[in-house]
Amino acid sequence: MSDATRATTPFGLIVPERMGQGLLAIAEQVGGIGVLAGRLVARLVPPRIDRYELIRNCHKMGVRSVGIVSATALFTGAIMVVQAAPLVVRFSATEIIGWGAGFAILREVAPLLIALMFSGRVGANNTAELGTMVVTEQLDALRALAIDPLSYLILPRVIAMILMLFVLNIFGDLVAIIGAIISAKALLDVDAHMFMNSFLNMIDHWDFLQSLVKSVAFGTMIALTSCYFGLNVKGGAPGVGRAVNSAVVAAAIGIFVMDYFSTFVLK
Amino acid sequence: MTIQLEFERPDRERALDKLRAPLLALWRDLAGLYGLLRQTLRCCLAKRPDRQAFFEQAYAVGNGSVLFVSVTMTVVGMITVMQSGVQTQRVLPELSLLGANIIQILAREFAPTVCALMLATRVGAGIAAEIGSMVVTDQVDALRMSAADPVDYLVVPRFLACVVMTTALTYWSLFISLVAGTVAANLIFDLNVNTFVNFSLVGAGDFVVMTLKGLMYGAAIPIVSAQRGLTTFGGSEGVGWATTNAVVHSSLAIIMLDLVLSIVGYIVFPPV
Numbered sequence: 001m002s003d004a005t006r007a008t009t010p011f012g013l014i015v016p017e018r019m020g021q022g023l024l025a026i027a028e029q030v031g032g033i034g035v036l037a038g039r040l041v042a043r044l045v046p047p048r049i050d051r052y053e054l055i056r057n058c059h060k061m062g063v064r065s066v067g068i069v070s071a072t073a074l075f076t077g078a079i080m081v082v083q084a085a086p087l088v089v090r091f092s093a094t095e096i097i098g099w100g101a102g103f104a105i106l107r108e109v110a111p112l113l114i115a116l117m118f119s120g121r122v123g124a125n126n127t128a129e130l131g132t133m134v135v136t137e138q139l140d141a142l143r144a145l146a147i148d149p150l151s152y153l154i155l156p157r158v159i160a161m162i163l164m165l166f167v168l169n170i171f172g173d174l175v176a177i178i179g180a181i182i183s184a185k186a187l188l189d190v191d192a193h194m195f196m197n198s199f200l201n202m203i204d205h206w207d208f209l210q211s212l213v214k215s216v217a218f219g220t221m222i223a224l225t226s227c228y229f230g231l232n233v234k235g236g237a238p239g240v241g242r243a244v245n246s247a248v249v250a251a252a253i254g255i256f257v258m259d260y261f262s263t264f265v266l267k
Numbered sequence: 268m269t270i271q272l273e274f275e276r277p278d279r280e281r282a283l284d285k286l287r288a289p290l291l292a293l294w295r296d297l298a299g300l301y302g303l304l305r306q307t308l309r310c311c312l313a314k315r316p317d318r319q320a321f322f323e324q325a326y327a328v329g330n331g332s333v334l335f336v337s338v339t340m341t342v343v344g345m346i347t348v349m350q351s352g353v354q355t356q357r358v359l360p361e362l363s364l365l366g367a368n369i370i371q372i373l374a375r376e377f378a379p380t381v382c383a384l385m386l387a388t389r390v391g392a393g394i395a396a397e398i399g400s401m402v403v404t405d406q407v408d409a410l411r412m413s414a415a416d417p418v419d420y421l422v423v424p425r426f427l428a429c430v431v432m433t434t435a436l437t438y439w440s441l442f443i444s445l446v447a448g449t450v451a452a453n454l455i456f457d458l459n460v461n462t463f464v465n466f467s468l469v470g471a472g473d474f475v476v477m478t479l480k481g482l483m484y485g486a487a488i489p490i491v492s493a494q495r496g497l498t499t500f501g502g503s504e505g506v507g508w509a510t511t512n513a514v515v516h517s518s519l520a521i522i523m524l525d526l527v528l529s530i531v532g533y534i535v536f537p538p539v
Contacts, residue, residue: 068515075522082529083376087368096358103354108346113522116384120514124392128507187533202357237503241396244510248388249335256342263346267353 029250033228040158043151053156061122061157062164066171072117073110073172077179080104085188094188098199101180106173106207112259114172115218118165119251123226126157127247130230131240139231154231158223165219166212173211210266217262221254296494303418303494304486307426310419316427324428328390329435336385336436337443343381344444345451347373352456362456366463369448374473375532378441380525383484386433387517391492394425395513398496399506407497417497426489433485437477472536480528484521491517 009017084100130153133139142149177199184190229247233239347369355365398421401407407417445464452458492513499509 068519071519072522075526079376079522079526079529082526082533083372085533086371103350108350113384116388117515117518120388120518121511124511124514125507128504128511132504132507187530237506238400240503241400241506241510244507245389245392245396248392248514252385252388253335253338256339259346260342263349 029228032232033224036154036228036231037224039150040155043148043155048148048151049155049159050152053152054160057156057160058164061126061160062167065118065121065164065168068117068121069114069168069172070175072113073175074179076109076113077101077105077176077181078183080109080176081180081183082187088188094190095194096198096202097184097188097190098180098195098197099202101184102177102199102203103207105176105180106203106211108259108263110173110176111169111211111214111218112255114169115165115215115222115255116252118161118168118219119222119226119248119255122161122164123222123251124244124248126161126226127230127244128240130154130157130227131233131243132237134231134233135236135240154227158220158227161223161226162216162219165222166215169211169215173208210262213266214259214262217258218255221258222251225251225254299498300490300494303422303497304490306418307422307490310416310423311427316423320424321427324424325432327393328386328425328428329432332386332389332432332436333439335389336382336440339381339385340378340440340443341447343377344373344447347377347444348448348451349455352452362452362458363462364465365456366449366452366458367465367468370445370464370466371468371473373444373448374441374469374477376525376529378444379437379477379480379484380521382437382440383433383480383488383521384518386429386436386484387488387492387521388514390429391488391513391517392510394489394492395496395499395509396506398422398493399499399509400503402497402499403502403505422489422493422497425493426486429489430482430485433488434478434481437481437484441477470536472532476528476532476536479532480525483524483528487520487524488517491520 080101081097084097084104088094088097088100133153139149139153142152181192181195184195185192226247229243229250233243235242348365351369351372352362352365355362398407401421407421410417410420449460449463452463453460495509495513495516499505501508
């Protein structure tokens with residue numbers, strides 16, 4: 001808002017005006033993400049994806065994130081056991097620790113934390129990369145060469161992010177359960193056999209499926225927000241920094257909103 | 268001294284180097300973090316911090332994040348009630364103890380940790396981007412030339428603001444997630460407010476753990492992010508990398524601190 005309009009705004013309307021501007025900005029971003037999603041889906045109908053770019057991005061986004069995802073998952077599994085410990089000790093039922101930690105890990109915490117890490121590492125980096133390309137007019141150069149930037153640059157990234165978060169989530173679930181087993185043994189003296197027994201008895205395929213569905217939802221959210229904010233960078237190099245910041249924030253909110261809806265739909 | 272070319276070195280040595288490089292980098296990072304933390308604490312104790320800079324940073328960190336943290340914590344509160352309610356219904360006939368257990372786990376775990384992860388995303392990225400772009404445009408060197416210590420001038424206000432505001436936002440997160448959880452319990456499981464809001468299981472220990480977590484996370488976020496920012500190199504691309512690394516490393520630091528503090532909390536305040 002410029003100083004001229006601020007001067008003409010009556011004092012009582014400053015707060016509603018700012019709220020309205022905030023809402024308009026959110027509406028613009030949500031609408032922009034929706035339009036981007038629609039244009040990407042339109043390019044999937046006869047699939048026009050650059051295969052080399054897809055494989056390169058899968059390696060860059062997936063394989064390079066294995067370390068950070070396994071560290072996160074290992075700690076997450078251990079933390080869930082530590083937090084479930086007061087409950088099972090209170091009901092003197094240490095044999096259900098596998099179930100208590102297992103459902104928390106699979107249904108909620110592992111997909112959520114892995115997605116947040118993935119968003120910080122891959123999503124932010126993707127925004128920075130696309131943003132730098134935009135401010136150095138590389139996208140316009142692609143258009144001048146009659147190469148569609150959406151199907152050459154964006155679509156492989158989006159598909160790679162969704163696919164890789166899905167795969168990393170399966171791997172992370174496994175690592176988190178290993179972490180949980182280790183900390184159950186160390187903290188509550190529940191051996192691995194007993195842990196797995198209650199885990200396998202009480203956890204069914206539905207819990208695992210929920211984890212997978214969530215990872216796809218989160219991956220879509222991260223991919224769309226990071227590409228949208230990267231493509232809409234304005235104002236040179238400082239603009240790239242601002243875009244990265246708002247992309248990560250928007251992705252985090254998107255992840256939590258998706259989490260809410262998927263939890264209530266899947267029960 | 269003769270210069271040894273890379274291809275002249277035996278394979279065994281090169282393989283060892285490949286193994287050693289990440290460990291050495293990790294060691295350097297940890298040493299850098301420890302050095303920055305020590306220097307920051309020394310500056311905090313040596314003289315009165317700049318009050319105006321502190322309030323500016325506290326406004327940026329705290330007030331700027333309230334809406335973001337509130338949205339996520341509302342969702343967290345509702346999801347926690349939903350998931351644990353459905354699971355409890357499988358083994359227990361009634362849910363009268365659900366509220367007490369959920370309040371305890373929100374205070375011990377979810378309110379401080381999720382709030383800090385959100386702040387690491389928003390604030391950590393901001394700190395690294397700000398300091399990083401000052402480093403690549405040589406503004407930090409200009410500070411040194413004017414005999415102003417960059418740690419004292421840039422890091423200390425952010426550090427103090429983060430510690431205070433993360434702790435405050437942790438309490439705010441607990442409140443918001445509790446309200447959202449109460450609403451969700453009322454709508455989904457027909458639990459009335461008096462049954463759900465039950466502090467019988469929450470002791471002083473839970474609040475000590477929660478406050479301690481808030482303080483430690485609040486210290487970890489600015490130190491990790493500022494260290495990433497101060498070691499930025501390679502122009503505006505380097506700033507992008509520093510920002511990404513700040514988010515990832517401070518989130519990882521929070522998760523590690525979470526495990527350590529949770530175990531300490533479990534041992535010092537055993538469940539009743």
